Amino acid sequence: MLLIFLYSSIFIPPFAGILTDIQKHFGIGDAKGGLLQTAFVLSYMVFAPLFGYLGDRYNRRFIMAAGVFLWSLTTLLGSFVNNYQGFLTCRALVGIGEASYSTIAPTIISDIFIQDMRSKMLALFYFAIPVGSGLGYIIGSETGRAAGNWQWGLRVTPIMGLIAVLLIIIVMQEPKRGECEGHSQLAPTSWWSDIKALARNRSFIFSSCGFTCVAFVAGALAWWGPVFIHYGLVLQPGHENDKLEE
Incomplete structure (x- = not known):
């Protein structure tokens, strides 16, 4: 639970904090700048139900680790892309990776805690997301400013993402679905x-x-x-x- 909270609260890709720098680099206006977010939202919307379906039937830990890895990898690749179409594609792939994590993590929390504690832990998880978004503005813009290059604002998340993937695979345990409430024979x-x-x-x-x-x-x-x-x-x-x- 602590790992999920930390990743939600800290390692949010800081695209919005460096949006003006991205627009200047690719020579695009507000329309194409907004399309970057649209591509993310659409891919997230399409793949979130798919990951929900897979999470009910397969190992959630590995699905979530794969999603965080894709999220981190495409964020890193986006910092090296020199054309708008490639950057837009990376942004859409980030949405796929984030869809897996954001869809599956709450189900793991629900299978660890019950009753009032479950509500508190889920509230903590969803509270961490806007906190991470706010930190993303600061970390992204300040890292880019310190390095003199906006691309470095995107290279913070992948480092932490790799650490998170290793911790998910090595440390996190897959809770049995429904066991905390006495339902040990749940079938999809x-x-x-x-x-x-x-x-x-x-x-x-x-x-x-x-x-x-x-x-x-x-x-x-x-x-x-x-x-x-x-x-x-x-x-x-x-x-x-x-x-x-x-």
Whole structure:
């Protein structure tokens, strides 16, 4: 649980923190800059249900390790790509890797804790994600500034990601599904029966729709928020030189 929390809270790829540098490097405007986030969201949306299906039937630890490895590898490769199309592809692959981790990690937490403790641990996990996003802005931009090259802002996550992969494989234990609640003989059902059961669960449907709206708004704010804050600062009286430099 500690490993999952640490990775969620610290090692979030800092793309938004260096977005203006990325746009300048590839000579793109806001439309193509926004497409980088769209590619990530679409790949995440498509592959998250797939990883949920696989996580119910195969070893979650190895699936999550593979996802974190892909996430870290494509982030690293993106820092060496010199064309926009290649960088966009890497961004989409990052979404696939993150979909595996974000989908499977909560199920592992649920199989370790029960009742009120489960809710507390899941709350801690989901609290760690925005914390990691905030740290991503700082770490990405400050690392790039210190190195004099924005690409180095993307090379922090892969180092930590490799450590996380090794810890997941070596240290983490795969909990048995349902054992903490006395259900040791759980068997996976068919994909279609899962869909029908979820469709009849009104709480799940409304929660999913609500979270989709939250993710849409929060994603747009997280991606473009730093840019608007920067524009607001340089347009203030006394910052005309900063505006010209940018």
